[in-house]
């Protein structure tokens with residue numbers, strides 16, 4: 001009786017575990033969708049994408065972010081718009097009303113410089129490329145008259161024209177044509193919400209000064225990097241891009 005009882009229990013257990021097995025999830029991997037070929041970061045035929053990536057990479061490895069962070073913004077502003085280095089000479093000369101404001105700025109720190117996603121556009125005739133280099137950074141302005149640190153977010157697009165040229169040995173190179181900030185692409189936003197009402201006019205003069213000085217200052221630091229980057233790019237990549245530019249063949253897909 002005892003034996004039969006145990007057998008019944010045993011059979012019951014077996015039946016249960018068989019049922020459990022059937023309901024068990026499949027061994028790892030088998031239930032997952034099959035990988036659809038190797039995961040390529042980018043299509044190898046995507047020349048424009050590769051070129052944009054190579055430019056971005058070159059800017060970053062060329063020290064772009066450090067260069068942005070170390071722009072002597074306060075010195076340039078206080079020296080009246082940088083007449084000493086000829087960058088934006090005389091721009092602030094007429095802004096005598098800003099002098100009291102300038103004297104109140106103890107420090108301006110540039111932090112959090114970033115390169116956002118670089119964009120490429122090809123000219124309608126196909127012979128030129130325009131690389132849009134979107135930059136962003138933050139400014140910490142120490143102005144005791146405003147009662148605290150001001151935090152401003154700055155965005156600016158630099159546009160670099162890239163053309164293909166043949167040297168006198170018949171070799172093709174990519175070189176920088178025009179390089180300038182895109183008109184109207186400077187955005188300055190106040191980040192920290194302090195009691196803005198009493199200082200709106202100071203804030204306006206500050207952004208007025210920054211609007212005059214920053215675009216040319218940033219452009220003067222970024223543009224000189226680009227020729228060096230272009231001459232250091234992968235030879236095949238340069239060759240492929242340059243051939244298409246010389247023949248005016250569109251390869252940048254418009255979005």
Ligand SMILES: *[C@@H]1O[C@H](CO)[C@@H](O)[C@H](O)[C@H]1NC(C)=O
Pocket residue numbers: 119132134155156157184185186187
């Ligand atoms: C920079 O250019 C991109 C693409 O052309 C655009 O979407 C963006 O709004 C521009 N940024 C500024 C600050 O104008």
